[in-house]
Amino acid sequence: MRSGGLNNFLNETGDISRFTGRFFAEAFRPRYEWAELLRQAFFIGYKSLPLVAITAFIMGLVITIQSRPTLVEFGAEAWLPKMVSVSLVREIAPVITALICAGKIGSGIGAELGSMKVTEQIDAMEVSGTNPFKYLVATRVLATTLTIPILAVLADAVSLYGGYLGANIHGSVSWELYWNQVFDTLAFSDVIPSILKTFFFGFAIGIVGCYKGYHSTKGTEGVGRSANSAVVISSLLVFVLDLIAVQIIDLLRLT
């Protein structure tokens, strides 16, 4: 990496850290923006539900269909619900949900705040007696942090249902047997860590989208760049956080 690139990377990392510090300093002090938080939770959570559900359903179906031949080869077809449920709940549903949200929500936040910045709407908010950081940034980051775990739990359920349908395309597994096997297999040590890490995914998506939008420059070109880099950085962060989470879970012998 050239020294200019390294400098930019370090500067950007420092700026995002300061931005995160400012979030913690401002978000939990009055005046609380409850109405805006609920509005953002509705847009970020509820409006993302169809996309997350469709993706999770397809992932569940596809993973089951593709895993089946290998298990059949070893005569272990009956293990299909067990294997699929562990991989979906531990890894695939949370990460896919986070990636979908990084694309949909991260880019949306980056573009919205970016265009507000370049059209002086953020300044207008400030002269209207509003702390724009609290109103725009704190509410969006809290909304992503709180709603993405809920979306991930729903994605778990929908993807497992997709797995049930996938298991019945070439085989025959009853509804009761499938869910019995799923719940016999899954332990709290599978579910809790996978939900906990989605809080961090949600926070990363929110803070990166807001940082990029809030610091957008250079007119409409800058808005596009903010939206793009919000998606790239938050998607990358999702994988990095996932890697760290898996290492911690492994160290704690929860696997």
Next chain:
Amino acid sequence: MNPQKDNEPDKGLSGNGNPVVQLQNVCKAFGSNQVLRDFSFELHQGENVVVLGKSGSGKSVLIKCIIGLIKPDSGTIRVLGEDIPKLGHAALDRIRARVGFLFQSNALYDSMSVRENLEFPLRRHKLHTTAEQAEALVKEALNNVGLGHTIDMKPSELSGGMKKRVALARTLILKPEIILYDEPTTGLDPITGKEISKLMRDLAAKYNTSSIVISHDINCVKIVADRIVMLIDGKCYAQGSYEELRQSNDPKIQPFFQ
């Protein structure tokens, strides 16, 4: 014409009231670019002052310093008796409720309707008690700019001139004592630009506001200005009425009036 000496605050030529905005030796630089150099200026009660200068000369920076959006590097800025750079958030908000700001890009919130845009400063400054009062103020402000019928429209459905009028209505809804206009006619056709300038003049007379208008549109300057301040090289280079400055032989002033 009243050529400005360095570090000497102007005394205002047409406004006879008390000074409502006072700037003393204000400096502001962005990196190596020194935008304001010991800029001194006074705005008096009931006066409309146009700050005239080239693009990039620091006019917008000047009014953003006055409203507290940008902190000056040095110097004093007093608005309605308060030292703006030294105010905390709460005190600054109280002053901002008394000072309107019309942004160059209108800065209407895209996600809100015209009604919500106008209600926003009312709600945030907590200046109304009931929804009925807020509704009445919104309607009054929109009727003042002749756009009562747009109340439920979104900013994206409005033309450039209508957006400017709605932005002006949002600025006026708090009945400010001072209004800061950042290039109010930029991007408008000459006819609409003239209409907006006349509207600014009429509303200033109706509500007895003082105003600072940042502009390089000479038609707007002619209609609005009681006094013109020339911002050249970061300083208050000269000031006077439109006719006084138009007759100036100064090579830095002349091109603005040709």
